[in-house]
Amino acid sequence: MIKRIAAAFTLALAFMAPAAASDIDIAVEHAQVIRLPGDASAVVVGNPSIADAMVHDGRTLILTGRLQGRTNVIALDRIGRVIYSRDIVVSNPVDNQVALFRGPDRSTLSCGDVCEDIPRVGDEQTRVEGLTDQQRNRLSIADQAMAGDDSGGMPQ
Known part of the structure; x- marks a missing residue:
């Protein structure tokens, strides 16, 4: 019985981990560096008033939170293939x-x-x-x- 509960718990964690990893959390007026799996030639942000994205070099993306909200970022390689796609959640830090x-x-x-x-x-x-x-x-x-x-x- 305990083995079944442990197996079910492990299986539940395995399905929950990808969902938690799919969002990028950024504070308003803060930046985060993202390493891309390949060279990006274009980056698109769903709602640029919420977040900004800049390609520093081919494989380094810098995301900056602008306003609270939710949007997404997509990076494309030189032939238009999606090499990176994530949701971005920008929140207002309340510390201090x-x-x-x-x-x-x-x-x-x-x-x-x-x-x-x-x-x-x-x-x-x-x-x-x-x-x-x-x-x-x-x-x-x-x-x-x-x-x-x-x-x-x-x-x-």
Whole structure:
């Protein structure tokens, strides 16, 4: 009887393992390196607003989570054969994050030594727009500094 239960359990695990291995879990705003079985000449992402894929070299694919959701990625070789196909699940990491609710409005804070506002999908719109504008200005200043612009690093 015990041998039958052990055999059934082993058989159940064998059927469950491929299903668990079929999805790639990526956190929002994080990247994951995938080694391909052959050289890829094209990569297609089902919904590029959820995840992005870039071929680093012929056999290295870099996936980046953009927004929470589910999509897929397919890599093709030079004659159009599928060499890689997987589902991607992008989730929002919640470690060291706090959701602050003021009535129906939500703000997300990322916490280390101090907590700072971060824009997340679903947060209060005016707050997200303000944070996004601040980030855009910081990137503009950094771009100007890297380009050797003589404007003193101030956005125009």
